[in-house]
Amino acid sequence: MENDLILLGHGSGGKLSHQLLDSLIIPALSSTLPAGQNDAALLEVSGARLAFTTDSYVVDPIFFPGGNIGDLAVNGTVNDLAMMGARPLFLSVGLILEEGFSQADLSRILASMRSAADAAGIAIVTGDTKVVPKGKADRIFINTSGIGVLEHGLRIDGAAGRVGDKVIVNGSIGDHGIAVLSAREGLEIDSGIKSDSAALNGLVGELLALGTGLHALRDPTRGGVATTLKEIALQSGVTIMLHEESLPVNAGVRGVCAILGLDPLYVANEGKLLALVAPERAEEALEIMRRHPLGAGAAVIGELVENSAGRVMMETSVGGVRGVEMLAGEQLPRIC
Template sequence: MNEENLNNLICPIPKSDYDRVLLAHGGGGTLSHQLITKIFFSQFQNEFLNEQHDSAVLNIGKSRIAFTTDSYVVSPIFFPGGNIGGLSVNGTINDLAMAGAKPLFISSSFIIEEGLEIDDLWQIVLSMKQCAEASGVKIVTGDTKVVDKGKGDKLFINTSGIGIIPDGVNIAPKNCKEGDKIILSGKIAEHGIAIMSAREGLTFETTLKSDTAPLHTLVEKMLEASKEIHALRDPTRGGIASTLNEIASTANVGILFEEESIPIAEEVRGACEILGLDPLYIANEGKLIAFVDPLAAKTILEAMHSCELGKEALIIGEVTSENKGSVVMKTSIGSKRIVQMISGEQLPRIC
């Protein structure tokens, strides 16, 4: 590429938009998607990336491999129910599981701010070890960088992972079909609220814990029950509202769900009411949403109910031919309204 061509590579985000990255660009909502689509997708695009899956699905030899990466910048690094270490292992396991893969190997990179207490790092690494062992994955490579005090926030962790996809499994957002039943694995918004309760400057007490957990065993049980699982997502940043919108837009289908069917713990509801937050937009770290063939829904639900992480699973709605690309909710009083993707962020740095 010559210099003239390089000069022609203008930033496709119009000048009227933000000319600097805001925290909200990382919030998992519309601004994040704008950044990803206009900057990253537009330049990196290829058949694997274009699937917009939690993991890339790669054919290597006769195997189908899922490959994913995620960075963890949660603040505070210790929170009720876990810490950044366990979260970084479980999160990457879950991204692999959402492609139906059996997670095998994980990498871990640490960006450490000068001054982090060694004991804190030790606790975090122990938590990573426990999570990896419990899930049968191995941490096989890594990297460590230390940055000046003030140039990071205690600790950032990046993990990548690979897993193998069993034969006959074909899970991708684009596979959602009209009539599919939508299953949610349990109560929402617990991770985001737990993080918030531990955050400096916010003083409310709760016994609530982050729901951080590895979901691959649950997915394995679901796939044993039926291969008719069309799409899977773990509704992390941006909550179930953003996840449902992503699927509606990627698969170009309508989604209808019922407000009353969404399970929310009383403590989470209370915190959301006080703080003016909508639990539909709050992060989860141990829940999944499945889009399944309506005829297989009952069998898959029964399989989920036999697992600890899926015992509260239930059908929350279905894929429709109306309102393509949009998510519509039947409210608790019987009316219907649109559920949009979050625009900026409700909470900064929750994962």
């Protein structure tokens, strides 16, 4: 079997993506600075602690219920900064447009980028536009990079989880992935589900009140909650026990997953965060989230139960126990 080709699964955020990073990208590109495995790099510049991140956005369809590629490109990068506990400051925007793309569509996308940036309080300060011949790109790709500043001395890190910590999510899981999938041509599914695309920096700002009780923050985007928790479990060297009954899942997400044979634990989110919080502060964290418009559906979904090589287990809805792994390859509709 030939192993040279890049497969779609290498971009799924799951195990193949990790393999590509570990075997090719990090060895080739990482500088002498410690790499870290978080959503943004932490940099010290003239006494200031900065977070720096970049992300490229390719989504089909570009307009979907609850958002479009534009607000996604702003919110996603803002969220990567927010997951470090940073206050987002500046954003760059790189547009790659396919010859023949509609200016009206571009204008709609730019307008939603603008309003997403304003809502998140981040300034778009630089940008670039390229056009490639018809067929060399799929309508529009967007890259955004963001800089934020850390104004606290806390260590918020996927490796900082401790046994006893509670795992808290700020609301229902799987909405973004299902909204995009249902809107995709060919599946003809009417789910009524909207993407949860939203900037989480406001909510994170409130959560910083937990001080040293806040151990880790991570947004479960591609690969879903399962993949993100597995990453945290590996980074912190712990076993995470999830409780299926506590997982907030909208009925429509459940329905689409049932029809297509998918698992909501592996479906992407764009306005969700997972927080590891010291057990004595968990109740307070829940209250903070539930007071915020983006945390009304917050729930404790599990806890860190023991030190280990990094495992995720789940107590199922009927009381059984099973292991939870990272997404392998792409999440494909499963009929057989």
